[in-house]
Amino acid sequence: MSVDLGMPGRRLDRSGVDEDASKSLELKLRRTVGGEVAFDSGTRAVYASDSSNYRQIPIGVVFPRDEGDVEATIAAAREVGAPILGRGGGTGLAGQTCNVAVVIDFSRHMNKVLEFDPETRLARVQPGIVLDDLRAVTEAHDLTFAPDPATHAYCTIGGMIGNNSCGTHSVYAGKTVDNIESMRVQTYDGLRLDVGKLTEARFTELGQSAGRVGEIYRGLGDLRIKYGDHVRREFPDIPRRVSGYNLDSLLEEGGPNVARALVGSESTLVTVTEATLQLVQWPPYRRLLVLGYEDIFTAADFAAEFRKFPGVIGIEGVDDVLAGYMRKRNMHMESLAGLPDGRGWVLAEFGAFSEDEVESFVENAVRTAPGNPSTKICRTAAEQKAMWAVRESGLGATARPPGQAPNIEGWEDAAVPPERLGEYIRRVSELWKEFGYTGAWYGHLGDGCMHTRSSFDLGSYEGIKTYRSYIDKASDICVELGGSLSGEHGDGQGRAELWGKMFGPELMGAFKEYKTLWDPQERMNPGKLIDPFPLDTNLKHGPDRPHNPIDKTSFYFGDEGFSLQDAADRCVGVGRCRRTDSGTMCPSFRVTGDEKHSTRGRAKMFQEMFRGEVTPSTWRNKDVAEALDLCLACKGCKTDCPTNVDMATFKSEFLSHHYKGRIRPRQAYSLGMIRYSARLASKMPKLANRVLKSRLGKPLRTMAGVTASRPAPVFAEQTLRSWLAKQSLSTSGEDVVLWLDTFTNYLGPEAGIAATKVMEAAGGRVQVPSEDVCCGRPLYDYGMLDLAKKSLVKTMKALRPHIAAGTPIVVLEPSCLATFRDELVGLFHDDPTALALSRLAISLPEWLAIKAKSMPKSEEPRRKVLLQVHCHQEANGGHKADVEILEAIGYEVEVLDAGCCGLAGSFGFSAKHADVSVKVAEDRLLPMLAAQPDAIVVADGFSCQTQIRQLGNREVKTTAELVAEAFAVHV
Structure with missing residues (x-):
């Protein structure tokens, strides 16, 4: 074992590339590569770390368009001796996807299915394709690429090949290595090779070739002869042996498989530019059986028995500690309530090609399950999805438990023979007690x-010393039980140093020879796997990390207090913000495909800003400002991110400092301060509308930084407040306050009028704030926090009587409701009035849900409603009440999984962002609306309404208007 106890936490670099060589390399790449070449400080900051504990600043990043670009990149790097690192989704957990090297990111362009043959069950793909994008093609034919890690919606095939990824269904079809047919690769010294399964005769023939090809195949032959017996004898025969190079693939029956021997090599040997994958049949009929045991240790004792269940395709486990973390964070509470009795649970999934067959599988498992567990069978897709949410929340729930120190990786991935799993996790849990650590168990119990x-x-330094001692003992336990240091996440820098414990000196020599055969110059991801950097160096948050908050923040970030630096560290790099199939985050990444426009990229930019090394440690940081420029402040990340990074709040805080004492962009005043211009326009609405529609309208908007490509806003001829002043509102009933937000009051009073009638019909005595006050929502997007705080102080003063009386405050505009529940508390975290207001603020559907008995029941045929939920609503309360109310009045509701509409408050009205706004809408929302032209579209957010009307050419109703129609029939 290579152990270096010199200076833990120090930075190590084997690139050998100085500043002059880097500049020369950049110029060469720009001349010879067709894809983008990025050596700027912002890009280097974003790519300095992955999902692991490690950090190394890259030389630069290349986004190749084709194999020719890859070849040109490697050739240019070779001229100056620069290392190469191939990268997929950047979700490595052992430091394998960060290095001082030229990073080749395949995910932007080389992400296609090149060929798919359902008959032969083969798919030829580029390395940057996301696993779920491939599956979208193959599963139409009931075929799939079986390995499916938790990151399946955003991990790439190239990354899976690099890591030898596995996932939930490896019980069914094995690891990535077991599903590779062939690959096309490039070596650092310029050789292109197609590699795969070979007959012995062909293997011998290739070994007799001249030049580099013959050299490689002769070397592989020598390795087989010299180390074959050691491989057969010393490689652990377990389902999840991921550590070590796959030399066993050179010993396959019928001849060596060179492609599989390169799987799991973590970019240390070759660069993969193409892969042909073997597909398996994907059982369309599923059941999920949940087994409850006394504890996770008892469940793990039966791991080998579960594997014997006929028809089982996945065997996962979770413990009660994980469930406890989820309860603390109020995550998936309904799913947790559905768990059968116990404190350790097994999720056994069964698959078949008929309903009868899958039903027989699960019934057999219930009868024969060892240990007399409690059971729950999930038969519907909804039930299964809800229960899988418990398992899939493992990382998010455990990473930052409320009120506790963060939990991090570092020894999270070992695998042992299934029959010894119970013993393994008991012994490691005892080790936690010895070292004062805590943790939860979840994962691939059956494997x-x-x-x-x-x-x-x-x-x-003391903490690292303790950590190293713990790793030493934990790895001893793993090896003693016949296990593998890594069972899925790879070794990189985090575990490669320990290989000598798992493999004898002969195999360690074999690995070194294998590395030298493919990469004699040691330029492929140096310091990872072979001659690795010590596991306690190059640490992302090591002792050398400066704590440099720059200045106290306006926002209070919960457990992180007033430290934006610590809040940015919530991001652990898992990369869920890179998914494009579901959820809200991150709309700008979906449009640009640029890492710096993902939530993770922006969080890393903040982390690097506070370090002040690759990008300046100042609020005037241009790299951070650029990364935040396309942030729509949708708050999708607040709920979609597993660690709840709230980039909208980060952006607002940053901009407040960035522009302190400086003039902001034009649109900050015209759009951020729309409250004031709207109030002025309401004095003469006809004139204002006439001017905006005249020939002067477009130049005026252009001068203000507002896009002229959209129709001008239309101010109401009568504000909601004016209408209310003329009404004889009910003097009886339960008090309820109607909040008059800027958008409803000045631009869309129809929703407010409908809401007033509904609230009275439901038994409410409607009141309004005595003063014309505002929550200041648009101000946050431009960091105008001083003005926003003043607005909130005035608001709390105006609402104080209602707050003191505990009167519900109904807020129609979701973004304003989010302000009361989110920004208000963040800016006034210890103010009892603010806390009370945040609790009293409520949406109309939430208020009506309390009064469900008074809801009218429609006798008309049920009509379809497409509900577009505002992003801020999804992040601060969700849409459960909306669905409940709409269904109660007789509608069939489909909640659109369309993500952000793209308008996002003022974002889409900014001339600078108008094109991106349209592209976001075109990504998912507009196609979903077009697919159901006869459905009623419902959206309570003014931004969503505007975007749908202007780009989707559809009429939009608010919930208030539909409920008012229902009440009108029955009142």
Whole structure:
């Protein structure tokens, strides 16, 4: 084992590339590569770390368009001796996807299915294709690429090949290595090769070739002869052996498989430019059986028995500690309530090609399950999805438990023989007690690979010393039980140093020779796997990390207090913000495909800003400002991100400092301060509308930084407040306040009028704030926090009587409701009036849900409603009440999984962002609306309404208007 106890936490670099060589390399790449070449400080900051504990600033990043670009990149790097690192989704957990190297990111352009043959069950793909994008093609033919890690919606095939990824269904069809047919690769010294399964005769023939090809195949032959017996004898025969190079693939029956021997090599040997994948049949009929045991240790004792269930395709486990973390964070509470009795649970999934067959599988499992567990069968897709949410929340729930130190990776991935899993997790849990660590168990129980994240302290020298001692003992336990240091996440820098414990000196020599055969110059991802950097160096949050908050923030970030630096560290790099199929985040990444426009990219930019090394440590940081420019402030990340990074708040805080004492862009005043211009326009609405529609309208908007490509807003001829002043409102009933937001009051009073009638019909005595006040929502997008705080102080003063009386405050505009529930508390976290207001603020559907008995029941045939939920609503309360109310009045409701509409408050009205706004809408929302032209579209957010009307050419109703129609029939 290569152990270096010199200076833990120090930075190591084997690139050998100085500043002059870097500049020369950049110029060469720009001349010879067709894709983008990025050596700027912002890009280097974003790519400096992955999902692991490690950080190394790259030389630069290349986004190749084709194999020719890859070849040109490697050739240019070779001229100056620069290392190469191939990268997919950047979700490596052992430091394998960060290095001082030229990073080749395949995910932007080389992400296509090149060929798919359902008959032969083969798919030829580029390395940057996302696994779920491939599956969208193959599963139409009931075929799939079986390995499916938790990151399946955003991990790439190239990354899976690099890591030898596995996932939930490896019980069914094995690891990535088991599903590779062939690959096309390039070596650092310029050789292109197609590699795959070979007959012995062909293998011998290739070994007799001249030049580099013959050299490689002769070397492979020598390795087989010299080390074959050691491989057969010393490689652990377990389902999840991921550590070590796959030399066993050179010993396959019928001849070596060179492609599979390169799988799992983590970009240390070759660069993969194409892969042909073997597909398997994907059982369309599923059942999920949940087994409850006394604890996770008892469940793990039966791991080998579960594997014997006929028809089982997945065997996962979770413990009660994970469930406890989820309860603390109020995650998936209904799913947790559905768990059968116990404190350790097994999720056994069964698959078949008929309903009868899958039903027989699950019934047999219930009868024969060892240990007399409690059981729950999930038969519907909705039930199964809800229960899988418990398992899939492992990382998010454990990474940052409320009120506790963060749990991090570092020893989260070992695998042992399934029959010894119970013993393994018991012994490691006892080790936690010895070292004062905590953790939860979750993962691939049936394969003997349970994940965990523990409360390691890597920020102090003493903490690192303790961590190293723990790793030493934990790895001893793993090896003693016949296990693998890595069962899925790879070794990179985090575990490669320990290979000598798992493999004898002969195999360690074999690995070194294998590396030298493919990469004699040691320029492929140096310091990872072979001659690795010590596991306690190059740490992202090590002792050398400066704590440099720059200045106290306006926002309070919960457990992180007033530290934006610590809040940015919530991002652990898992990369869920890169998914494009579902959820809200991150709309700008979906349009640009640029890492710096993802939530993760922006969080990393903040992390690097506070370090002040690759990008300046100042609020005037241009790299951060550029990364935030396309942030729509949709708050999708607040709920979609597993660690709840709230980039909208980060952006608002940053901009407040960035522009302190400086003039802001024009649109900050015209759009951020729309409250004031709307109030002025309401004095003479006809004149204002006439001017905006005249020939002067477009130049005026252009001068203000507002796009002229959209229709001008139309101010109401009578504001909602004016209408209310003329009404004889009910003097009886339960008090309820109607909040008069800027958008409803000045631009869309129809929704407010409908809401007033509904609230009275439901027994409410409607009141309004005595003063014309505002929550200041648009101000946050431009960092105008001083003005926003003043607005909130005035608001709390105006609402104080209602707050003191505990009167519900109905807020129609979702973004304003989010302000009361979110920004208000963040800016006034210890103010009892603010806390009370945040609790009293409520949406109309939420208020009506309390009064469900008074809701009219429609006798008309049910009509279809497409509900577009505002992003801020999804992040602060959700849409459960909306669906409940719309269904109660007789509608069939489909909640659109369309993500952000793209308008996002003032974002889409900014001339600078208008094109991006349209592209976001075109990504998912507009196609979903076009697919159901006869359905009623419902959206309570003014932004969503505007976007749908202007780009979708559809009429939009608010919930208030539909309920008012229902009440009108029955009142």
